[in-house]
Amino acid sequence: MPAFSADIGPTLDALRDAGESMREHLAGANLSGQTLHTLETALEEIITNTIKYGFASTAAPRIRAEVDLTPEGVELRIADNGAAFDPTQAPAPAPAESIEAMPVGGLGLHLVRQMAREFRYERRGDWNHVTIRA
Amino acid sequence: MSLTLLETDGPITHLALNGKLDATTVTALQAEFAKETSGRLKPAIVDMSRVGFMASLGIRMLVEAAKSLRASGHRLVLLKPAPMVESTLTLSGLHALVGVFHDEAEARKALLATS
Numbered sequence: 001m002p003a004f005s006a007d008i009g010p011t012l013d014a015l016r017d018a019g020e021s022m023r024e025h026l027a028g029a030n031l032s033g034q035t036l037h038t039l040e041t042a043l044e045e046i047i048t049n050t051i052k053y054g055f056a057s058t059a060a061p062r063i064r065a066e067v068d069l070t071p072e073g074v075e076l077r078i079a080d081n082g083a084a085f086d087p088t089q090a091p092a093p094a095p096a097e098s099i100e101a102m103p104v105g106g107l108g109l110h111l112v113r114q115m116a117r118e119f120r121y122e123r124r125g126d127w128n129h130v131t132i133r134a
Numbered sequence: 135m136s137l138t139l140l141e142t143d144g145p146i147t148h149l150a151l152n153g154k155l156d157a158t159t160v161t162a163l164q165a166e167f168a169k170e171t172s173g174r175l176k177p178a179i180v181d182m183s184r185v186g187f188m189a190s191l192g193i194r195m196l197v198e199a200a201k202s203l204r205a206s207g208h209r210l211v212l213l214k215p216a217p218m219v220e221s222t223l224t225l226s227g228l229h230a231l232v233g234v235f236h237d238e239a240e241a242r243k244a245l246l247a248t249s
Contacts, residue, residue: 100205
């Protein structure tokens with residue numbers, strides 16, 4: 001049985017509630033601050049991206065998140081029935097040498113890629129499946 | 135998430151953010167944050183010590199304000215981010231491009247020397 005699981009509506013308010021619920025469910029799991037931070041960042045960035053860009057052609061949007069605690073680490077799995085999109089292949093923002101040159105977008109998936117120990121994607125049927133190991 | 139103005143009358147704007155900077159809160163806060171930082175057309179210190187989490191949209195809000203202030207010849211610096219927030223600042227690249235200070239006097243000195 002997962003340490004946390006939730007069906008999340010396709011709104012930022014629902015995502016915020018899911019993030020709070022995940023923290024509450026994992027509060028007693030003795031995870032490091034870094035691990036919790038990685039999980040919270042991944043949930044926020046991947047699902048924000050899906051809500052903003054993934055559901056234009058989806059009649060009944062669905063998102064599901066689960067967290068498993070395993071001897072090898074913590075695994076966050078996120079699935080959605082939006083347009084096929086592999087977040088592990090999103091381009092990294094170009095490095096900037098000044099604040100004027102720094103891009104204002106495209107950072108979210110880059111943060112997840114740097115924080116996660118593993119970041120995997122699979123398309124199965126009409127669903128995107130993303131796995132993050134923290 | 136809330137924004138508290140600590141100083142607006144002197145040569146520097148000093149304000150504090152309190153709470154989570156996620157997609158929901160940034161959407162609600164970004165217009166006020168821009169008004170109180172770049173809108174004041176003078177150097178700004180943003181106290182981050184009570185920000186417990188920052189997502190990429192929070193970074194974006196800070197970058198936009200810092201860019202806008204640079205266009206008017208001023209800087210924005212960040213004060214006392216918590217370790218996990220500072221880690222996100224570093225991974226995003228923003229840490230190296232704006233000043234991040236853990237001492238307010240040093241932040242003020244740096245701002246007044248360069249703005």
